[in-house]
Amino acid sequence: QAPVLNIVIGSHVWVADKDLTWIDGEVFKIDGQNAHVCTTKGKTVTANVSDIHPKDTEAPPDGVDDMTRLSYLHEPGVLDNLAVRYAKNIIYTYTGNILIAINPFQRLPNLVDVQTMEKYKGANLGDLDPHVFAIADVSYRQMMNEGKSNSILVSGESGAGKTETTKLLMRYLAFLGGRSGTGGRTVEQQVLESNPVLEAFGNAKTVRNNNSSRFGKFVELQFDKSGKISGAAIRTYLLERSRVCQTSSPERNYHCFYFLCSAPSEDIKKYKLGDPSSFHYLNQSSCIRVDGINDAEEYLATRNAMDMVGITEEEQEAIFRVVAAVLHLGNISFAKGTEADSSVIKDAKSRFHLNTAGELLMCDCEKLENALIKREINTPEGVITTTVGPNSATVSRDGFAKQIYSRLFDWLVNRINASIGQDPSSDKLIGVLDIYGFESFKTNSFEQLCINFTNEKLQQHFNQNVFKMEQEEYTREQINWSYIEFVDNQDVLDLIEKVRVGRCYMH
Ligand SMILES: Nc1ncnc2c1ncn2[C@@H]1O[C@H](COP(=O)(O)OP(=O)(O)OP(=O)(O)O)[C@@H](O)[C@H]1O
Numbered sequence: 001q002a003p004v005l006n007i008v009i010g011s012h013v014w015v016a017d018k019d020l021t022w023i024d025g026e027v028f029k030i031d032g033q034n035a036h037v038c039t040t041k042g043k044t045v046t047a048n049v050s051d052i053h054p055k056d057t058e059a060p061p062d063g064v065d066d067m068t069r070l071s072y073l074h075e076p077g078v079l080d081n082l083a084v085r086y087a088k089n090i091i092y093t094y095t096g097n098i099l100i101a102i103n104p105f106q107r108l109p110n111l112v113d114v115q116t117m118e119k120y121k122g123a124n125l126g127d128l129d130p131h132v133f134a135i136a137d138v139s140y141r142q143m144m145n146e147g148k149s150n151s152i153l154v155s156g157e158s159g160a161g162k163t164e165t166t167k168l169l170m171r172y173l174a175f176l177g178g179r180s181g182t183g184g185r186t187v188e189q190q191v192l193e194s195n196p197v198l199e200a201f202g203n204a205k206t207v208r209n210n211n212s213s214r215f216g217k218f219v220e221l222q223f224d225k226s227g228k229i230s231g232a233a234i235r236t237y238l239l240e241r242s243r244v245c246q247t248s249s250p251e252r253n254y255h256c257f258y259f260l261c262s263a264p265s266e267d268i269k270k271y272k273l274g275d276p277s278s279f280h281y282l283n284q285s286s287c288i289r290v291d292g293i294n295d296a297e298e299y300l301a302t303r304n305a306m307d308m309v310g311i312t313e314e315e316q317e318a319i320f321r322v323v324a325a326v327l328h329l330g331n332i333s334f335a336k337g338t339e340a341d342s343s344v345i346k347d348a349k350s351r352f353h354l355n356t357a358g359e360l361l362m363c364d365c366e367k368l369e370n371a372l373i374k375r376e377i378n379t380p381e382g383v384i385t386t387t388v389g390p391n392s393a394t395v396s397r398d399g400f401a402k403q404i405y406s407r408l409f410d411w412l413v414n415r416i417n418a419s420i421g422q423d424p425s426s427d428k429l430i431g432v433l434d435i436y437g438f439e440s441f442k443t444n445s446f447e448q449l450c451i452n453f454t455n456e457k458l459q460q461h462f463n464q465n466v467f468k469m470e471q472e473e474y475t476r477e478q479i480n481w482s483y484i485e486f487v488d489n490q491d492v493l494d495l496i497e498k499v500r501v502g503r504c505y506m507h
Pocket residue numbers: 103104105106107108156157158159160161162163164165209210211212213214435436437
């Protein structure tokens with residue numbers, strides 16, 4: 001909503017504040033475009049009248065559970081409403097039929113238990129307090145009553161709580177469409193247990209989130225005619241490969257590396273592992289342990305979850321052999337060879353890691369060595385083999401490690417899908433999308449560009465559905481309404497994806 005300009009002396013307003021974002025106060029003087037405000041924190045500030053927003057002095061002290069009921073739907077009004085509710089441990093608020101969830105960073109009592117699930121089952125949206133279960137319930141009812149497939153989009157910046165919210169959505173959908181008491185592993189149990197497996201291999205501690213998803217995920221739950229879950233498919237997108245070889249304080253590599261280094265001693269011996277800080281791929285960052293993550297327990301929990309999703313003991317051994325091999329690969333150093341642009345394995349320690357990586361990957365160690373220190377070039381005359389210097393060999397080593405890790409991840413996803421099983425006869429689906437949120441670091445790479453661009457696309461989809469289409473309909477039907485201003489990010493998208501015809505070409 002555009003700022004209201006009829007600010008007068010005595011108006012209650014919100015002004016921008018560098019610490020609190022917005023602060024409320026009362027206008028005591030106006031000269032020209034400047035309003036002088038005495039804030040409730042006792043400060044006096046001066047701001048341009050066009051930058052200040054009116055405050056609703058009659059807003060309920062506990063806030064409103066649907067933001068559309070606010071008198072002023074401007075940024076400070078929305079934030080204040082959310083803050084008032086959050087202070088009372090109320091983390092969910094509606095804006096029409098959209099749910100806003102705020103990360104509580106603690107388990108709130110009775111918020112997501114079975115009794116609460118029972119309560120929301122079949123209730124109309126808005127009849128009960130705002131809740132993520134209500135959103136899942138609406139999508140399920142719509143699917144059942146109108147035969148319409150639905151998708152639930154969970155978006156927000158890194159650490160906002162998307163993955164936790166996604167898990168709650170899936171738990172509730174499993175509760176509605178589950179086949180309790182059938183014995184054995186059900187589809188929904190397998191879908192739920194796939195989370196810890198995917199998180200072990202695709203999540204890591206970042207600056208913003210100790211359990212940050214480093215991949216995007218779309219879970220498609222398939223339902224049969226009676227509304228029971230009959231199959232599921234997990235699609236993943238764009239695993240952050242660079243993390244495998246490169247981490248910096250205070251971040252960590254993927255969880256599974258640390259879990260494996262804290263495995264029971266027979267596994268440590270089998271994979272010739274040791275202190276995580278002795279591995280180059282882990283010790284570039286000084287962060288090895290994370291408060292609240294018990295790597296040894298998580299290792300066992302991951303193995304357990306793998307059992308649940310139907311990954312056999314033999315397959316699990318193979319998976320962790322690849323994980324260990326990646327660590328050993330990272331410890332292979334190269335030195336200059338006798339000839340120009342050639343390299344050799346640096347020392348006995350590096351040779352040990354090379355041989356161990358070869359053994360774990362069950363490949364010929366000599367071939368592995370050659371793959372790192374030599375390069376094959378295809379020419380019309382045939383394949384020419386050349387040697388490469390230590391720097392290029394290191395790049396090959398990292399490339400190889402990234403490649404096998406990301407293939408392992410894709411294999412895992414396929415394996416989980418094969419185990420859960422698809423229902424080809426299902427014509428009703430509910431999809432839940434959880435991708436990684438907006439990111440901005442000190443140094444941003446191509447991966448951040450892809451992540452942020454994807455989020456901008458989703459924001460545009462949201463804008464299209466929530467603002468543009470809705471408002472166009474109002475105009476078409478000549479409904480009397482006041483235009484809601486929103487930041488349209490189309491320009492940002494055009495800059496990156498629009499095909500340009502002109503004199504400027506980008507290569
Ligand atoms: N509903 C919740 N209840 C309790 N704790 C929560 C909840 N949501 C989030 N958290 C806490 O916040 C942390 C971060 O949440 P989550 O991993 O879901 O963020 P995200 O939005 O998926 O971030 P990213 O984009 O980095 O993957 C969780 O590990 C958990 O500690």
